[in-house]
Every structure is written in C-alpha cells, then in structure tokens.
Amino acid sequence: MNLRSKYNIPANSVITIAGTVGVGKSTITKALANSLGFRTSFEKVDTNPYLDPFYADFKRWSFHLQIYFLAERFKEQKKIFEYGGGFIQDRSIYEDTGIFARMHYEKGTMTPIDYETYTNLFEAMVMTPYFPHPDLLVYLEGSLDDILSRIKERGRPMEQQTPVEYWEEMHERYEKWINSFTACPVLRININEYDLIEQEASIEPIIEKISNALNQHSLLVKR
Ligand SMILES: Nc1ncnc2c1ncn2[C@@H]1O[C@H](COP(=O)(O)OP(=O)(O)O)[C@@H](O)[C@H]1O
Numbered sequence: 001m002n003l004r005s006k007y008n009i010p011a012n013s014v015i016t017i018a019g020t021v022g023v024g025k026s027t028i029t030k031a032l033a034n035s036l037g038f039r040t041s042f043e044k045v046d047t048n049p050y051l052d053p054f055y056a057d058f059k060r061w062s063f064h065l066q067i068y069f070l071a072e073r074f075k076e077q078k079k080i081f082e083y084g085g086g087f088i089q090d091r092s093i094y095e096d097t098g099i100f101a102r103m104h105y106e107k108g109t110m111t112p113i114d115y116e117t118y119t120n121l122f123e124a125m126v127m128t129p130y131f132p133h134p135d136l137l138v139y140l141e142g143s144l145d146d147i148l149s150r151i152k153e154r155g156r157p158m159e160q161q162t163p164v165e166y167w168e169e170m171h172e173r174y175e176k177w178i179n180s181f182t183a184c185p186v187l188r189i190n191i192n193e194y195d196l197i198e199q200e201a202s203i204e205p206i207i208e209k210i211s212n213a214l215n216q217h218s219l220l221v222k223r
C-alpha cells in the first residue's frame with residue numbers, strides 16, 4: 001500500500017509548499033511527490049532571465065521579475081488544473097505579492113506605480129472565484145540561523161552576494177504574513193521536525209499531518 005492510500009489523501013489534492021528562500025521547499029516537494037505519487041510544479045530558477053540582473057540591481061529589475069514570476073506561476077496553475085490536481089507545488093503564488101512585491105515596494109526598490117500595476121494584475125488574475133486555491137498550504141518555518149546556513153550551503157552565487165539584512169527582513173515578513181494568511185488551510189511544519197537528507201523515512205510523519213489537515217478541513221466544509 002502506498003503512503004497516499006495509507007493516509008487517505010485524495011489523488012486530486014493540490015498541496016503548495018511555502019516558506020522563505022532556502023528553508024527547504026524544493027527538497028520536501030520532491031520527497032512528498034515521490035512518496036505520494038504526485039506530480040511536481042517547480043519555480044524556474046536556473047532559466048529565469050531576470051533573477052541575476054534583479055539581485056544585482058533590485059530597483060531596475062523588481063517589476064520585470066514579478067511579472068515574469070506571475071506569468072510562470074499562472075502557467076503552472078493552468079497545468080495543474082488541466083491534469084485535474086495531484087500536485088505538490090514549490091512555492092505559492094501568494095508569496096509573490098504578500099512577501100516579495102510588497103517588501104520591494106515598502107523598501108523603495110519598486111516604484112508605487114509599478115507596485116499598483118502589479119497588484120492590480122495579480123488581483124485580476126488570482127483573487128477571483130475562477131482561480132482554484134490549493135487544498136493545503138504547508139508552511140515551512142525555521143530559525144534565521146538555520147536558513148542562512150542552508151542558503152550558504154546551497155551556494156547560488158547571486159544569493160551569496162546579497163546582504164544578510166535582506167534575508168533577515170524576509171524572515172520577519174514571512175512570520176507576519178503566515179499569521180494573517182487565510183486564502184486556504186495551512187499546516188505549519190518546523191524544519192527541525194524532520195531531516196530528509198539523512199533520514200528519508202522522516203517524510204511519513206509529515207504525510208500523516210498533511211492527511212489530518214486535509215481531512216479536518218473537508219469535515220469542516222461538509223458540516
Ligand atoms: N531537512 C533538511 N535538512 C538539512 N538540509 C536541508 C533539508 N532540506 C533542505 N536542505 C538543504 O537546504 C538547502 C535549501 O533547500 P531547498 O530545498 O533548495 O530550499 P528552497 O527550495 O526553500 O529554497 C539545500 O542545500 C538543501 O539540500
């Protein structure tokens with residue numbers, strides 16, 4: 001019996017993984033998809049033409065990068081819809097606006113006009129009844145120190161050159177953001193609760209929690 005059947009997880013579920021840069025989203029996305037027999041939806045990092053220029057000059061490229069990510073995530077959303085679900089998604093579309101665009105606007109590295117244009121576009125595309133929200137958002141949380149050492153260990157050059165204050169600011173914003181997030185049900189997981197690098201089997205207790213969260217929500221909806 002596979003873990004999806006064992007824990008009664010519907011085959012058409014869409015589970016999105018959220019959390020700050022380097023927290024471990026891609027790693028857990030792969031592990032969950034493998035264990036549940038789901039497809040994956042990853043954000044494109046290596047082929048993103050704006051990411052390197054953005055890290056070199058936030059002011060010049062923040063709007064371009066947000067539009068690029070929005071288009072990419074929307075295409076992924078369409079793919080998930082066309083397959084009828086059964087996906088683990090690496091990063092939610094909500095973080096683009098709730099964390100990144102907002103942070104750059106408030107820090108002065110995105111102009112008010114660009115922010116308004118972006119926000120209008122985001123709301124017209126995403127915050128409509130036609131946009132399917134995920135069944136569950138799994139939020140990965142961890143200490144700033146752990147996250148900084150993971151960013152360092154992964155070694156993406158543009159992230160190494162970014163001042164630590166950027167990651168610190170993002171870490172704080174994530175905590176506030178998740179506390180007021182309501183677009184879909186949330187399951188919080190602390191990254192010290194599992195270790196997929198040393199112990200592959202540590203995915204099973206996470207799947208059990210996901211199952212409880214999904215089933216609890218569907219009971220609430222049925223009531
Ligand atoms: N459970 C874990 N324990 C230790 N290191 C981890 C764990 N999960 C991820 N990592 C490491 O942390 C770094 C960032 O992980 P990644 O999945 O790429 O994060 P994200 O997708 O959130 O940016 C990678 O070097 C990865 O190998």
Ligand SMILES: Nc1ncnc2c1ncn2[C@H]1C[C@H](O)[C@@H](COP(=O)(O)O)O1
Nearest residue numbers: 020021022045065066069096100101159
């Ligand atoms: N919406 C975004 N704005 C700015 N930067 C972003 C956005 N989404 C992702 N990123 C950056 C952050 C990282 O450098 C890479 C990949 O993110 P990760 O959390 O490592 O998967 O893209």
